[in-house]
Amino acid sequence: MLSIFNRFVDWFLMREEGEDADAQNPAQLMQGISDVNVLIAEPDGKFASDEAKAALLQSIIGPLNERPGLSLRLINKSLQRSRKGSLSDQIEASIGNGRKWLEKEKCDLLMWGEVSLEDQAVRWYFLSAVEGEANLGMPAKLENLLVPFDPEKATLDVLYAAIFAATSPHHSTQALKIGEYLLGAVDPLTKLSSGLTSRKTSPAAKTSAMGMCAVVLANVARRAQELGWFDPAVKAFDTWESLVDKDKTPIEWALVKNHQGWLYDEMTNHEDDDQALEHIEKAIAIFEEVCTVLNEKQHPLEWASVQMRIAGTCSKIGRKMNDSDYLQKAARYYKKSMNIYTQAAYPLNWADAMSRMAKTMMLHGQMMKGAQSLEQAGVAFQAVLKVYTEEKYPALWASTQNNLGATLFALAKRDPSTPQWINHALICFDGARRYYEETGKTQMVHVIDKNISKAQDLKDQIEEELASDLLN
Incomplete structure (x- = not known):
């Protein structure tokens, strides 16, 4: 077990530049590091009574505080999100307020939610104090978990693991401790489907739990050095797909589906993936499915983000396989993202997309005869310099x-x-x-x-x- 843990720590540990990682052993590093401090906001919505609200919150805070690695406390405030604009726009104000609370209370993660009386549950969202880049298996500002008012242990197992997966560490030593707890939370997730009963967990909550379970297992797989770690995540996504109803919860479906596509993309980073092309095509097909929900008209920013992800996937395999067709395809997806990421509205996003497209065209031009792609790359780089x-x-x-x-x-x-x-x-x-x-x-x-x-x-x-x- 120790060797597995040490290997996992190597995957998880984000070494700071110039830091002597061998100066202290893991035990020394973890001494004096506090647990992950979680701030829980009162869910937005109506309760039958104040006593019912208190009982609901205690059903989460009490059991999770008894588990290793967490320290949860309540803040008597609620975050509300707008129902207008894109998905990102809807929660932008909430995120701003939430980060202020986290800074004031000196906590690592905020859980905030919305009451769903229809499901007799709360839909919980996660906000890390440290704003990291979006990554596979990391519940971001839109991912959520539907937790019943009276949750059973299996649901709490998922919530417990999701908290660690959603927390961006402040420094490498905290990452070390989070890695230990995340690894310890994995085993119950591999048996989750048999741990959720229909008596206490509604179909909607079970589907949500299975989706978050798959996302967290994808988080672990991303950090692994062996392709075998992807198997539990693939199986979890398959189980989730057998439960989910896309028409009932399209946004939640798209958010989890996006991680599934990302998982297949990530597999191709392993040298021993002998099905790389098959996995790339599967990832692209999944991302295209996601765009049927997160479409250009209704969710423009999310749609553009997925276009960038498809482009990156195509570009990566194009470079790896020296395949000019994939590089051309990547350039087309980068160009599509700029339908939304215009220079006037989103100059930095536009410059990033234009720069990536230019690099792709430069590589494509080096593979092909003639000067067309190289000339297009040169024009694109010159355009980027208007912003950079x-x-x-x-x-x-x-x-x-x-x-x-x-x-x-x-x-x-x-x-x-x-x-x-x-x-x-x-x-x-x-x-x-x-x-x-x-x-x-x-x-x-x-x-x-x-x-x-x-x-x-x-x-x-x-x-x-x-x-x-x-x-x-």
């Missing part, structure tokens, strides 16, 4: 200058008769080098020095050939 200016975003500016320089260098090799390309490439490399030298990024300086050397050699060669042609 040296004054506002110097690091992104330097990276884009380097990529533009590489694209122009590739074009100059294809067509030496256009000296402007190699001259512009050298200007781009010089600008990027200046930034990396000023910020002490010596490794990048060495990389760009090599680029400059190659570009200068090509320029000298072009000038010699031009001079020879003039003499002749």
Whole structure:
């Protein structure tokens, strides 16, 4: 068990840059680290009485406080979400207030919810104090768990694991402790379907619990070094699919389905995945299904996010397999996302999508004959620089200058008769080098020095050939 735990810790531990991870052993690191502190807001909605509300909250806080790794306390406030705008817009104000509460109370996670009298349950949402990037198996601001007013142990098992999965650690030592507790919470989840009874858990709550169970198991699989860890998550998603009714809870269906697609995408990161192409196609098909609910018209931001995810999936397999068709497909999905991520409305999202599309087209151009894709990549990188200016975003500016320089260098090799390309490439490399030298990024300086050397050699060669042609 210890060796499994130590391996899991290696997956989970997010080492801080420059930190000496071998200076202390796990036992020393975990001494003095507090549990995950969870703040629970009163659910929004009507209760039969104050006593009923108190009993409901105690049915969660009491049992979970008895479990290792958690410290839960109540805040006598409720968060309410708007019913207008996109899904993200609906809870944006709630998230802002929630983060203020977390900062004031010095807690790691906020649970807030909405009463569903029809289901005799509360739909609980999770908000981490540390805002991390969206990731496979991490319940984000929209994912939720429907918990009955009188929950049975199996439902609490899911809630317990979901809390750890949803918490972004403040530092690597906290990540170590969260990893231990998350690993300890996995075993009951693999037996969940037999632990939920129809007497205490409604079909809707059972489906919700199974969906969250699959998401949490996907979280563990993502951190694993072995492909076998994906099997429990795949089985959990299959069980959830046998229970879920897409028409009744379309949004919840789409959120869980999105993680399922992400899971198949993640499998292909393992070298021993001998079904990588099959898994990629399955991931793309699932993401496309998600877009039938999170569609462009009703949920534009969520739709655009899924387009970006499909594009990333296609780009990854295109690079891995040297497949130009997948790279072209990736570029198309990046372009589709910019239907929503316009430069005027969402400049940073637009620049990110445009930059990723440009990199994809650059790789595609290097595989193909002709200059069309490389020229499109060059135009896209130049457009990105309208947002990633040296004054506002110097690091992104330097990276884009380097990529533009590489694209122009590739074009100059294809067509030496256009000296402007190699001259512009050298200007781009010089600008990027200046930034990396000023910020002490010596490794990048060495990389760009090599680029400059190659570009200068090509320029000298072009000038010699031009001079020879003039003499002749």
